[in-house]
Amino acid sequence: MKENKKLKKFGSLLVASSLLTGVLAGCGAGGDSSSGSSSSGGGSSDGDTIKIGANLELSGNVASYGSSIAVGAELAVKEINDKGGIDGKKIELIKVDNKSENSEATAAALKLATQDKVVAMLAPATSGNTVATVQIANQNKIPIVTGSGTSPIITVNEDGSVNEYAFRTCFIDPFQGVVAANFASNELKVKNVAVFADNASDYAKGLAKSFKETITANGGTVVEEEAYVAKDTDFRTQLTTIKSKNPDFIFIPGYYEEVGLIVKQAREMGITVPLMGADGWDSPTLVDLAGAKALNNTFITNHYSAEDPDAKIQDFVKAFKAANGDKAPDAFNALGYDSIYYIADAIKRAGSTDGEAIKNALAGTKDLSLVTGTFSVDKNHNPIKSATVLEFKDGKQVFNSKVNP
Amino acid sequence: MEWIQQLVNGVSLGSIYALIALGYTMVYGIIKLINFAHGDVFMIGAFIGFYAIAEWQLGFFPALLLAMALCAVFGVVIERIAYKRLRNATRIAALITAIGVSLLIEYTTIFFRGAQPAAYPDVFANKSFTILGVQISSTSILILSVAIILMVLLQFIVHKTKIGKAMRAVSHDVDAARLMGINVDNTISATFAIGSALAGAAGVIFGVYYTKIDPLMGVIPGVKAFIAAVLGGIGIIPGAMVGGMLLGVVESLVSALGFSLWRDAAAFVILILILIFRPSGIFGKNAREKV
Numbered sequence: 110m111k112e113n114k115k116l117k118k119f120g121s122l123l124v125a126s127s128l129l130t131g132v133l134a135g136c137g138a139g140g141d142s143s144s145g146s147s148s149s150g151g152g153s154s155d156g157d158t159i160k161i162g163a164n165l166e167l168s169g170n171v172a173s174y175g176s177s178i179a180v181g182a183e184l185a186v187k188e189i190n191d192k193g194g195i196d197g198k199k200i201e202l203i204k205v206d207n208k209s210e211n212s213e214a215t216a217a218a219l220k221l222a223t224q225d226k227v228v229a230m231l232a233p234a235t236s237g238n239t240v241a242t243v244q245i246a247n248q249n250k251i252p253i254v255t256g257s258g259t260s261p262i263i264t265v266n267e268d269g270s271v272n273e274y275a276f277r278t279c280f281i282d283p284f285q286g287v288v289a290a291n292f293a294s295n296e297l298k299v300k301n302v303a304v305f306a307d308n309a310s311d312y313a314k315g316l317a318k319s320f321k322e323t324i325t326a327n328g329g330t331v332v333e334e335e336a337y338v339a340k341d342t343d344f345r346t347q348l349t350t351i352k353s354k355n356p357d358f359i360f361i362p363g364y365y366e367e368v369g370l371i372v373k374q375a376r377e378m379g380i381t382v383p384l385m386g387a388d389g390w391d392s393p394t395l396v397d398l399a400g401a402k403a404l405n406n407t408f409i410t411n412h413y414s415a416e417d418p419d420a421k422i423q424d425f426v427k428a429f430k431a432a433n434g435d436k437a438p439d440a441f442n443a444l445g446y447d448s449i450y451y452i453a454d455a456i457k458r459a460g461s462t463d464g465e466a467i468k469n470a471l472a473g474t475k476d477l478s479l480v481t482g483t484f485s486v487d488k489n490h491n492p493i494k495s496a497t498v499l500e501f502k503d504g505k506q507v508f509n510s511k512v513n514p
Numbered sequence: 515m516e517w518i519q520q521l522v523n524g525v526s527l528g529s530i531y532a533l534i535a536l537g538y539t540m541v542y543g544i545i546k547l548i549n550f551a552h553g554d555v556f557m558i559g560a561f562i563g564f565y566a567i568a569e570w571q572l573g574f575f576p577a578l579l580l581a582m583a584l585c586a587v588f589g590v591v592i593e594r595i596a597y598k599r600l601r602n603a604t605r606i607a608a609l610i611t612a613i614g615v616s617l618l619i620e621y622t623t624i625f626f627r628g629a630q631p632a633a634y635p636d637v638f639a640n641k642s643f644t645i646l647g648v649q650i651s652s653t654s655i656l657i658l659s660v661a662i663i664l665m666v667l668l669q670f671i672v673h674k675t676k677i678g679k680a681m682r683a684v685s686h687d688v689d690a691a692r693l694m695g696i697n698v699d700n701t702i703s704a705t706f707a708i709g710s711a712l713a714g715a716a717g718v719i720f721g722v723y724y725t726k727i728d729p730l731m732g733v734i735p736g737v738k739a740f741i742a743a744v745l746g747g748i749g750i751i752p753g754a755m756v757g758g759m760l761l762g763v764v765e766s767l768v769s770a771l772g773f774s775l776w777r778d779a780a781a782f783v784i785l786i787l788i789l790i791f792r793p794s795g796i797f798g799k800n801a802r803e804k805v
Contacts, residue, residue, distance in 0.1 A: 170629070308775055335774060336774060336775055337774065338775060342724040342726060342731075343523075343527055343724065345523040346523050346524075346765075346766045346769035346770055346774065346777075347769055349516060349519045349520055349770070350516070350769075350772070353516045366631060366726065369726065370724065370725055370726055373725055377642065377653075378642070378651075379642060379649055394630075394631070394633070397632075398631075398633045398726055
C-alpha cells in the first residue's frame with residue numbers, strides 16, 4: 110500500500126513536470142510568432158501605399174532561410190521607398206511567420222490575401238512550404254514569388270500545366286546539375302565521374318539526374334552511382350566502392366549535414382579528387398563538420414557570391430553591410446532583395462495593382478538586371494539566369510566563375 | 515582488397531554497436547527490462563565528451579573517463595527514479611516507462627541546446643596506414659582497441675570480482691540471491707552504472723569517429739544495438755559483443771554488394787529471422803520457460 114502511494118506521488122510529479130515543460134515550450138513558440146508577424150507603417154489605405162505580403166519562415170527549423178530573405182527584402186523596400194516608391198506610392202511589407210510548417214504557410218497566405226489584401230506576396234523560402242501556398246495564390250489571383258524555392262513543381266504541375274500565379278527568383282534544381290556537369294567537363298576536364306546522392310530527397314535526385322544526362326552528353330562516363338539516405342552517419346562502405354572504381358571527380362548533391370561527413374570520411378580514406386555539390390552545401394556548419402582542410406578542392410554551384418567583382422553586386426554588398434552592421438550578405442539575403450525588385454518592376458510595368466495585370470507583367474519580364482544575375486522569365490515562369498561556381502579554400506567560399514545557361 | 519576494406523569498416527561500426535549492446539544485455543540479464551533509454555545515455559555520453567573536449571580543452575582519454583563516470587551516475591539516477599518503483603509491476607509497464615524516459619531525455623536535451631547538430635573537434639591528427647592495400651585510419655584502430663579493452667575489463671569484473679559474482683547471482687535468481695545476503699538493489703544499480711558507462715564510452719568514440727552528434731543520435735544506434743543484443747542472445751555478455759560485430763560486418767557487406775539503401779532493412783530482417791528461428795540468439799540455450 111505504501112509503495113503504491115509513493116508511486117502515485119511520483120506519477121503526479123512526473124505529469125506536473127512534463128506539463129511545465131510543455132507550457133514553457135508553448136510560451137517560447139508563442140513569443141516567436143507574435144514578434145514575427147509585424148506590419149510596418151501606419152494604417153494608410155490602398156490609396157497611397159502598395160501592400161506586399163511576406164509569408165516567411167521566421168521561426169522553426171529553417172528559420173535561418175526565411176529570416177535572411179526578410180532582411181534582404183526589407184533593404185530593397187527601404188531603397189525603393191527612399192527613391193520615391195513605385196509611381197509615387199510607397200511599398201508596405203507585411204511579414205507573417207509560417208513557423209516553417211506547410212499548414213501554417215497556407216494559413217499565412219490566406220490571411221495575407223483575404224485580411225491584409227496584399228497585391229503580391231513573397232512566398233516561403235523552402236519549396237515544400239511554397240507549394241502549400243500555390244493554391245491560395247491561384248484562387249485569390251494574387252501573384253506569389255518565392256526567393257529560394259528551387260523545386261520545379263512550384264511553377265509547373267506534374268501534368269505539365271503552369272501555375273498561373275506562381276513565380277520564383279531563383280533557378281530550378283535541374284539547372285544546377287547541368288552547370289556542375291559543364292563545369293566538370295569544361296573547366297576541370299574530367300572524364301570518369303561518380304555520383305553519390307541522397308536518395309531521400311527529391312532535390313538531390315533531380316540534381317543527380319540532370320548531372321548524369323549532361324555529363325554523358327559531354328562525353329564523360331559515370332563509373333559508379335551510390336546512394337545514401339538523410340541522417341546516415343557512416344558513408345565509408347559506399348565511399349570504398351566508389352574509390353575502387355577510381356573516378357576523377359565525384360558529384361555529391363545533398364544537404365550540408367550529411368555532405369560534411371561524406372567529405373571528411375572521403376578525405377580520410379585517401380580520396381583526393383575534386384568533389385562538387387550545389388546550394389545545399391551552403392552553410393557554416395559544413396565547415397565545422399568536414400574541417401577546412403578536407404574541403405579544399407571542392408566546388409559548389411550557388412545563386413550568387415558576395416565576392417563576385419561585378420559592380421552591381423559590389424554596390425549591393427556595400428549597401429547591405431551599411432544597413433546590417435558590416436555583415437556580408439548571403440545568397441538568401443540577395444534572393445530576398447531581388448524578389449522585391451522583381452515584383453516592384455512588374456507592378457511598375459503593369460501600371461496597376463490588379464493581380465492579373467501584375468501576373469502578366471511578371472511573366473513578361475525580360476533582361477531584368479538583378480544582383481543574382483540578369484534574367485528573363487521562360488514560359489514555365491522560371492527565370493533564365495546564370496549560376497555562380499564557388500570553390501572552398503581553407504574553409505572559405507571563394508568566387509571561381511560564373512556559368513551562363 | 516575492397517572486401518577486406520569493407521570488413522575493416524564493418525568491424526569499426528560493429529564495435530560501437532557492441533559497446534551499446536552490452537548495456538542492453540546486462541540490464542536485461544538482471545531485471546528482464548529492455549531499457550530503451552539506453553540509446554539516450556549513449557547520446558548524453560557523446561555530448562559530455564563533446565563539451566569536455568571543446569569547452570574544457572580536455573584530451574581524449576580524460577574526456578572518455580569523464581563521460582563514462584557521469585553516464586554511470588546518470589544511469590543509476592534513471593534506475594532509481596524510474597525503474598526501481600516498477601520492479602514488481604508488469605514487464606510492459608516497465609517497458610513503456612523506458613520509452614517515456616527515452617523521450618524525456620531526448621527532448622529535454624533539445625529544450626536546452628536545440629536540435630541542431632554539433633561537430634566533434636579533432637582530437638587526433640588522423641593518420642592512415644596502408645596495410646596490404648587496405649587503408650586503416652588511426653581512429654578506427656583506436657576505437658577497436660578501446661572497445662576491446664573495455665570488453666575485457668567487463669569480463670574481468672563479471673567473472674573475477676565480488677560485485678560481478680553478485681550480478682551473476684541476481685540474474686540467476688533474485689530471491690535466492692537476496693536470501694544469500696546479496697544486496698539486490700545495489701547490485702542492480704551497479705549493473706546500470708557499468709552498462710551506462712559503456713554506453714557513454716561508445717558515445718565519445720562515436721563522436722570522434724563520425725564527427726556529427728545531435729540529440730536524436732541515440733535512436734538508431736540504440737535500436738541497432740538492441741538487434742545486436744538479441745542476435746547474440748539477450749542477457750548473455752559475449753553474445754552482445756559477437757552480435758554487435760556481426761551486425762556491423764553484415765551491414766557493411768550489404769552496402770558493398772551495392773544495396774546501400776537496404777542497410778537498415780538488413781538489420782531488421784536479421785531481427786525478424788532470429789526471432790522466428792532462434793529466439794534465444796546465437797549463444798542462447800533453448801531453456802524451457804519456467805511456469
